[in-house]
Amino acid sequence: MKNSKEPLPAPSPLLEVKRVSKWYGKGEGRFQALDDVNLRIEKGETVAIVGKSGSGKSTLMHLLALLDEPDEGAIVVEGTEATSLSVKDVNRLRNRRFGFVFQQFFLTAGTSVLENVTLPLKIAGVAPAERRKRGLMALERFGLQEKARNKASDLSGGQKQRVVLTRALVGEPDVIFADEPTGNLDSMTGRVVEDELFALNRERGITLVIVTHDEDLAARCGRKIHVRDGRIVAGAVAA
Ligand code: ADP
Ligand code: MG
Numbered sequence: 305m306k307n308s309k310e311p312l313p314a315p316s317p318l319l320e321v322k323r324v325s326k327w328y329g330k331g332e333g334r335f336q337a338l339d340d341v342n343l344r345i346e347k348g349e350t351v352a353i354v355g356k357s358g359s360g361k362s363t364l365m366h367l368l369a370l371l372d373e374p375d376e377g378a379i380v381v382e383g384t385e386a387t388s389l390s391v392k393d394v395n396r397l398r399n400r401r402f403g404f405v406f407q408q409f410f411l412t413a414g415t416s417v418l419e420n421v422t423l424p425l426k427i428a429g430v431a432p433a434e435r436r437k438r439g440l441m442a443l444e445r446f447g448l449q450e451k452a453r454n455k456a457s458d459l460s461g462g463q464k465q466r467v468v469l470t471r472a473l474v475g476e477p478d479v480i481f482a483d484e485p486t487g488n489l490d491s492m493t494g495r496v497v498e499d500e501l502f503a504l505n506r507e508r509g510i511t512l513v514i515v516t517h518d519e520d521l522a523a524r525c526g527r528k529i530h531v532r533d534g535r536i537v538a539g540a541v542a543a
Contacts, residue, residue, distance in 0.1 A: 316383035318479065318511055319345040319368055324377035326363055326534075337363040338374070339534040346542050347478070350505050350512040352522035355531035361515045362483055364531060368513060369481045370398050399428050403472030403510075405465075405482035405501075413457035417448065417467055420456050424475045442474045443467075446500060462493030469500055479511040480504065486518060498524065 321343040328335050337360045345351055345368075353361045366372040367379055370386050379386045381401075386394060403424075411420045422430075422439040430438070443449045446466045451459060456467060465485065472480050482501065486494030498521055504510045514525060522528050529539040 316380070317344040318347040318349075318382060319343075319513075320378075320380040321364070321368065322378045322380060324367060324374040324379065326360075326367065326372075326374050326376075337534055338367070341377070341534070341536055341540075343368075343529065343536060343540050344542065345511065345513065348505070348509045348511055349527060349542060350502065350525040351514065351539075352525035352528045353513065353515045353531060354517070354522050354528055357517075359531045360534040361531050363534075365481055365483060365513060365515050369402055369404070369479075370394050396428075399424060400475060401478045403475065403477035403480040405468050405472050405480060405485045407484060407487065411456035411464060411467060411471075414455060416452065417443065417454050417456055417459070418452040420467060421471045421474055424471060428475060438474060439470075442470045445473075446470055462489055462496065465489060465493070465497050466500070469497060473504060473510070476508075477510065479513060481513050483515045484517065485514060486516070486521060494518075494521075 321341050324338055324341045325336065326338040328337055341364065343364075353365060355361050363372075367374055370379065370381075373387070381397065389397065418436065418439050421443060422435040425435040425438060440449055440452060443452055446469065448463065448466060448470060451463065456464065459467065465488075480501065485501065486497055489497060501512055501514070502524060505512050512525070514521065516522055527539050527542060530537050
């Protein structure tokens with residue numbers, strides 16, 4: 305019989321960055337945005353990525369979220385190297401498992417809140433009736449069900465950010481990537497959006513990876529990854 309005290313092999317981390325470097329531009333203007341970065345993020349963690357403007361935070365997050373590819377090194381998702389997957393499989397993985405709260409992933413202004421929220425489900429091929437049901441349930445969570453039919457452009461800044469959050473969670477992701485999620489909000493509204501993010505982590509075990517300049521928000525996270533000049537200078541591994 306197998307010795308039951310034998311330790312189980314350690315599970316692969318949810319996300320792993322292995323010796324990653326990234327350059328932008330060519331020739332004279334070539335600029336190294338990330339320099340030999342190593343990082344592990346475990347399932348259920350809340351991680352803040354902090355550092356000065358231009359230090360490489362967004363670049364790192366885009367690579368982690370498989371929105372871009374490193375020039376050197378590898379991004380590994382639960383033991384699978386992203387580069388070993390087809391483009392189609394990467395897109396499917398991103399769509400099914402990742403949620404995004406990015407300022408540049410705007411809502412479509414002229415379209416309804418519900419349509420905006422259910423876009424990831426549409427991309428995933430979920431049928432219209434099911435999309436509607438799940439979209440309304442997700443909106444209800446953030447008290448936005450009454451806004452389902454409104455045009456996204458008719459909402460306040462805070463409501464818009466909550467719609468973005470609703471869209472990020474509608475596909476029941478394992479990870480939410482947020483880039484300055486409270487950057488354009490007043491402190492009260494920002495706090496509400498923050499509370500919602502951390503509630504998703506507590507209640508559903510959703511891993512949070514948050515780029516932020518906000519010290520208070522960073523302090524609420526379980527770990528702070530400090531990026532300076534394209535290198536991680538603190539917090540690369542969970543304590
Ligand atoms: P942060 O999010 O920390 O402000 P970024 O990751 O956005 O930093 O950028 C890191 C560095 O790479 C900056 O110097 C920025 O100017 C440069 N950079 C970012 N994106 C591009 C790009 N598409 N082309 C050229 N340089 C870029
Ligand atoms: Mg940035």
